Amino acid sequence: MIRSSLRQHHDISSRIASSITTTSGIGQAQSSRLIRRHITSLHLSKSSSHHIISTTRGLRVYHRSFAVFSPDDKDDKKKEEKKPQTELSKDSLKRLLEFSRSEWKWIGLSASTLGVTSSITLLFPYASGSVIDYTITNASDGHSPLLLASGLFGLSAIAGGGVYLRSVWLAKAGNRIVARLKQQLYASILRQETAFLDQHTSTGDLISRLTADATLVQQAVTSQAVAALRSIVMSLGSAGMLLYTSPTLAAVSCCTLPPVFIMTRQVGRRLAEQQKGIQELLGDATSLAEQSLNHVSTVKQFVAQDFEATRYRNSVAAAHQKAVDTAHMQAQLEAGAHIAGNAAILGVLGYGGTMVLDGSISAGDLTGFVMYSLLLAGNLSGLTAIYSDLIRSMAASKRILDILDREPLIETSSTASFQALSNSKNPLAQIEYIPATTSNLLSNDQAGESGQVASTEETVQRPQAASIDIQGLNFSYPSRPDMQVMNNFSLTIQPGEIVALVGGSGSGKSTVANVLTRLYDINDGTIRINDTDIQDYDPNDLRQMVGIVSQDPVLFRGTIRDNIRYGKWQNVSDEAIERAAKQAHVWEFAQTFPNGLDTMVGPTQLSGGQRQRIALARVLAKESPIIILDEATSALDAQSEHLVQQALQGLFAQGGKTIISIAHRLSTIRHSSRIAVIENGTVVQTGTFDELQSMNGPFRELMKTQLIGDAS
Ligand SMILES: Nc1ncnc2c1ncn2[C@@H]1O[C@H](COP(=O)(O)OP(=O)(O)OP(=O)(O)O)[C@@H](O)[C@H]1O
Numbered sequence: 001m002i003r004s005s006l007r008q009h010h011d012i013s014s015r016i017a018s019s020i021t022t023t024s025g026i027g028q029a030q031s032s033r034l035i036r037r038h039i040t041s042l043h044l045s046k047s048s049s050h051h052i053i054s055t056t057r058g059l060r061v062y063h064r065s066f067a068v069f070s071p072d073d074k075d076d077k078k079k080e081e082k083k084p085q086t087e088l089s090k091d092s093l094k095r096l097l098e099f100s101r102s103e104w105k106w107i108g109l110s111a112s113t114l115g116v117t118s119s120i121t122l123l124f125p126y127a128s129g130s131v132i133d134y135t136i137t138n139a140s141d142g143h144s145p146l147l148l149a150s151g152l153f154g155l156s157a158i159a160g161g162g163v164y165l166r167s168v169w170l171a172k173a174g175n176r177i178v179a180r181l182k183q184q185l186y187a188s189i190l191r192q193e194t195a196f197l198d199q200h201t202s203t204g205d206l207i208s209r210l211t212a213d214a215t216l217v218q219q220a221v222t223s224q225a226v227a228a229l230r231s232i233v234m235s236l237g238s239a240g241m242l243l244y245t246s247p248t249l250a251a252v253s254c255c256t257l258p259p260v261f262i263m264t265r266q267v268g269r270r271l272a273e274q275q276k277g278i279q280e281l282l283g284d285a286t287s288l289a290e291q292s293l294n295h296v297s298t299v300k301q302f303v304a305q306d307f308e309a310t311r312y313r314n315s316v317a318a319a320h321q322k323a324v325d326t327a328h329m330q331a332q333l334e335a336g337a338h339i340a341g342n343a344a345i346l347g348v349l350g351y352g353g354t355m356v357l358d359g360s361i362s363a364g365d366l367t368g369f370v371m372y373s374l375l376l377a378g379n380l381s382g383l384t385a386i387y388s389d390l391i392r393s394m395a396a397s398k399r400i401l402d403i404l405d406r407e408p409l410i411e412t413s414s415t416a417s418f419q420a421l422s423n424s425k426n427p428l429a430q431i432e433y434i435p436a437t438t439s440n441l442l443s444n445d446q447a448g449e450s451g452q453v454a455s456t457e458e459t460v461q462r463p464q465a466a467s468i469d470i471q472g473l474n475f476s477y478p479s480r481p482d483m484q485v486m487n488n489f490s491l492t493i494q495p496g497e498i499v500a501l502v503g504g505s506g507s508g509k510s511t512v513a514n515v516l517t518r519l520y521d522i523n524d525g526t527i528r529i530n531d532t533d534i535q536d537y538d539p540n541d542l543r544q545m546v547g548i549v550s551q552d553p554v555l556f557r558g559t560i561r562d563n564i565r566y567g568k569w570q571n572v573s574d575e576a577i578e579r580a581a582k583q584a585h586v587w588e589f590a591q592t593f594p595n596g597l598d599t600m601v602g603p604t605q606l607s608g609g610q611r612q613r614i615a616l617a618r619v620l621a622k623e624s625p626i627i628i629l630d631e632a633t634s635a636l637d638a639q640s641e642h643l644v645q646q647a648l649q650g651l652f653a654q655g656g657k658t659i660i661s662i663a664h665r666l667s668t669i670r671h672s673s674r675i676a677v678i679e680n681g682t683v684v685q686t687g688t689f690d691e692l693q694s695m696n697g698p699f700r701e702l703m704k705t706q707l708i709g710d711a712s
Contacts, residue, residue, distance in 0.1 A: 586617045
């Protein structure tokens with residue numbers, strides 16, 4: 001019951017995430033869910049699930065800056081902190097223009113319609129003045145009101161066509177840019193190294209970049225860009241017509257321009273700072289909602305609903321209070337521009353009226369002049385509003401481009417799909433996913449000096465069991481550099497061995513899996529697989545060589561079959577999926593569902609033991625030469641565990657697998673070839689079960705405290 005409602009909460013979480021930020025775009029909810037699930041599962045490795053929470057005046061404030069680990073980057077970040085973005089950043093603008101390059105054609109076309117529509121609009125005041133002069137003087141100079149009105153109507157129809165084309169072309173360009181931005185940003189987030197993602201103690205901030213920030217950028221490159229261009233063209237055109245009609249009057253109205261300009265600059269700066277703050281506070285609110293909705297059963301079990309609701313309330317209130325303050329500022333700016341514009345008009349009316357009386361200009365000229373002044377004032381005040389919006393959008397684009405342009409510290413090869421995604425000319429077209437080929441299945445002599453091996457998916461052989469050699473490994477997690485987790489850790493595992501890692505909680509067992517698959521790079525020492533340093537493998541190839549089943553495995557929304565072939569997709573046959581399902585004892589419970597392996601499951605719709613069995617089947621289908629079982633059978637009942645262990649034994653007896661088994665239960669480690677006892681990140685004892693049991697030492701101590709219960 002709780003689990004099924006959890007699923008709904010994931011959806012609600014998406015909606016809240018979207019609604020408290022600016023939303024737009026079709027399918028945002030779906031993409032939010034997808035994003036959330038994948039980003040969250042990136043954090044799901046045990047090692048990366050440590051959340052750092054600090055509380056400031058009752059508000060949960062997440063550490064949300066992008067900590068980057070090279071010294072240079074740190075300096076950059078400091079510089080950035082000192083200099084908040086309060087002006088239209090040329091770099092962001094330039095980078096954004098570069099990014100939009102493929103849509104310039106459409107933007108250019110829509111801008112070109114501006115020439116037509118603006119010229120026609122600029123004709124109206126002139127024509128109105130002519131009509132007035134005609135009616136006052138009844139002069140028959142050919143500008144008859146009816147003729148003018150008909151002519152202007154024809155031009156208006158042309159302008160209407162221009163407006164239509166501009167909207168269509170602009171929407172096309174904008175949607176393509178923002179789709180490409182989201183697609184590449186998401187791919188870029190997934191490519192970042194785990195340590196980088198660890199800095200995002202919640203996914204809310206990343207999601208707000210993909211939703212609210214992307215929407216702001218869309219507005220910048222489409223409506224705001226064209227509105228700015230239109231305002232500039234109209235302002236210049238109106239100013240030109242003012243000068244043409246009466247230079248003296250033009251000088252009078254120009255007196256109001258410098259104050260408007262100075263005010264725009266001043267208020268614009270403060271406005272940008274405020275906007276940045278609002279975006280951050282909204283991100284915090286999203287993070288809070290995200291966290292409690294993802295763990296709603298824990299919230300309820302601790303009767304913390306009201307606490308969470310209050311925290312969220314305060315967070316939302318803080319963001320919206322800031323938004324109200326900002327609105328005051330923005331209103332001041334707009335009101336100031338409005339007053340200045342009106343002052344100009346009144347000046348023109350007063351001074352122009354006397355000019356009409358002394359016959360220096362006609363009444364029609366004055367009317368035309370006033371209309372041009374109104375146009376100028378309207379467009380100038382429009383420009384001030386657009387300027388502040390553009391600053392906000394540029395801040396958002398910087399947040400996106402920061403990640404988009406970031407090279408991951410642990411670089412993986414680009415797959416064909418990634419290339420297709422990056423190079424796709426039309427981001428709105430559907431593309432087919434091309435799975436990575438398994439160039440990873442290396443035997444000792446296959447791994448060349450560089451560790452790079454040609455992709456040979458079709459001709460792939462059964463994997464050879466791999467050797468693992470870890471020497472003098474020192475490691476601390478980048479988020480806690482002062483806490484050394486692995487201390488001079490050394491362990492050699494022969495191909496085909498089953499080695500159990502045992503040790504107290506926090507001794508570093510799971511960290512071995514993290515560094516072996518290069519989720520994190522080590523500080524000192526070497527790790528070799530098949531005599532090749534893991535630094536020399538492409539991380540994707542390396543990870544294909546290692547299958548991990550964790551204590552709390554993640555299932556993705558899809559069928560059981562989809563979950564078993566996750567990552568290998570069409571590269572794994574139905575027979576192989578069924579074989580793996582039988583070996584991992586998924587088959588039995590799947591057959592009790594009406595759709596068997598094609599039953600839809602989600603992250604929470606199965607029992608812990610069932611999820612573990614599917615995760616095990618997924619790893620068996622992966623056919624990797626190294627398997628790490630991190631408390632992989634801990635959620636199984638005694639009988640299921642016995643069956644799975646038996647299946648694993650049978651499988652390992654066939655050869656081709658090197659196993660690292662992290663376990664607390666005696667039943668899991670009894671059949672290992674060797675046991676390594678770990679204390680504070682160091683191997684303190686190794687031997688067979690019987691050897692270790694027969695001597696005094698850490699293993700015996702551990703058995704007394706941890707394993708003894710199982711032994712009975
Ligand atoms: N992503 C991370 N960032 C910072 N510290 C981490 C991270 N993951 C783990 N740690 C720390 O590293 C140490 C070793 O953790 P690890 O998960 O390897 O222990 P373990 O032996 O597997 O423990 P257990 O038996 O409880 O699962 C712990 O002190 C833990 O707090």
